[in-house]
Amino acid sequence: MNTEILIVGSGCAGLYAALTLPKERQITIITKSDLESSDSFLAQGGMCMLNGKDDYDSYYEDTMKAGHYENDPRSVELMIKSSPEVVDDLVDFGVDFTRNEDGTFAFTKEGAHSNKRILFHKDITGKEITSNLLAQVKNRENITLMQHTTLVDLLCYDNTCYGAVVTDCNNVVSHIKADYTLLATGGIGGLYRHSTNYKHLTADAIAIALNRGIETKNLDYVQIHPTTLYSDKEEERSFLISESVRGEGARLYDKNVNPFVNELLPRDLLTKAIYEQMKKDGTNYVWEDLRTIPSQELHSHFPNIVAHCLKMGYDVTKECIPVVPAQHYFMGGIKVNYESKTSMEHLYAIGETACNGVHGKNRLASNSLLESLVFAKRAALDIINKYETLPDKDTADMSNIDSHTDLDALKTYYSKLVLDKINAI
Ligand SMILES: Cc1cc2nc3c(=O)[nH]c(=O)nc-3n(C[C@H](O)[C@H](O)[C@H](O)COP(=O)(O)OP(=O)(O)OC[C@H]3O[C@@H](n4cnc5c(N)ncnc54)[C@H](O)[C@@H]3O)c2cc1C
16 A cells, blocks of 8 residues: 555544645545554543743643653753644644633642643543544545554665554554654553553563664653553553643542652652652551532543442542542653654654653653644654655565464564563663
8 A cells, every 4th residue: 555644643642643634635544543542542531732931941840850860961952842833733733722711721730830821621631632633633635544553563674764654453463654654642651560551562562663673762761640540450551640630639649548659749759659658657658639629620520430430330529539549641752853753764752652751760741742743743844845855766676575474473572572672771
């Protein structure tokens, strides 16, 4: 199959890139599962936006401080300054962020933020954003969507990408040739037993990058979220208790229901404090109390969390819930420049699978959706520019592609490759 631009992944990064590209270009989006099964749909708390010019210095400092000052300063600047423009695009695409009575945006706050600067839609912000992007994509005649189609390798030759090797749901291998390829395959949670991510997010693009000598960065920067609902049953994925409940007043307690920590610490420090407390108490969890949030706020802002806890047997209006840290986010990834281009020609990486250095060593809450969108747009704009000077490309050498690859062996090899690399650092 031939296409002009191939996007791998139907999360917010892949969809927004597709919508930024011109309607005249032939675009194909492939996705490993169905269109809605992406972490972008799971995002609860919200998305940051610069809350007025006066907020710049404090937003910049909060992002850098959470990232232990290992962040790329230019990436942080680009993300923050582009946030109003991205929010305008989202509103144009039909995204309904919660507003005050006077029509202005209602901002909320989360851990390690010194200002209110987080836009939200109840506690299902990611679903609100991504379902609207998906609806727009479905209306574009130039975009072809292929579900249950998995990237297993790149068509590449002489450090230039010519498209992808994919499999369908029957494990039949085929090639999709493309002028430009964007990897938007999300995080790595599927490699871990306890993660808030979808299980099918197994770092495939990272493994392919390692295999193909494409540069990667900070592969050991894996974020553990401090608060997911504890369960002693084997689960598909851990249910997140969003940071914004703590931003709105939820408290954390030890086994004797005594406070033991500042709930608004950055994620890595809070996770450490919780693990230490669990060890001291000899427990598998600590308690989180949502009764400290005013009832009206609890029900209007967090209906999904309240309902899920009830389904699991906890009435958050009457009792504390048990919470435990779990793998959540990947700050490292395929190394990209400010235009999201990888070290391989004609190949881009966007969203959680990319590393442009914005998050440093630890991501600040609600910066991920924004970062994914800002740098997806930058990739799309760069591709538009590149098309103006695109010479005829050499024909790719396909001789190294074995269509009888043992796919199960490949999957095991990929997972091992990434985990070995992370653990070796
Ligand atoms: C529970 C939860 C809550 C969160 N809350 C927030 C929040 O409040 N605010 C915030 O900013 N961030 C939040 N995040 C993080 C944020 O949602 C993600 O970082 C962001 O959505 C990543 O977007 P993405 O497009 O890069 O990847 P995803 O949305 O995960 O999409 C990845 C896509 O790639 C596809 N894919 C993967 N591998 C392959 C392959 N081999 N071949 C083909 N397709 C493939 C998947 O099927 C999927 O379509 C949260 C994450 C989780 C899990």
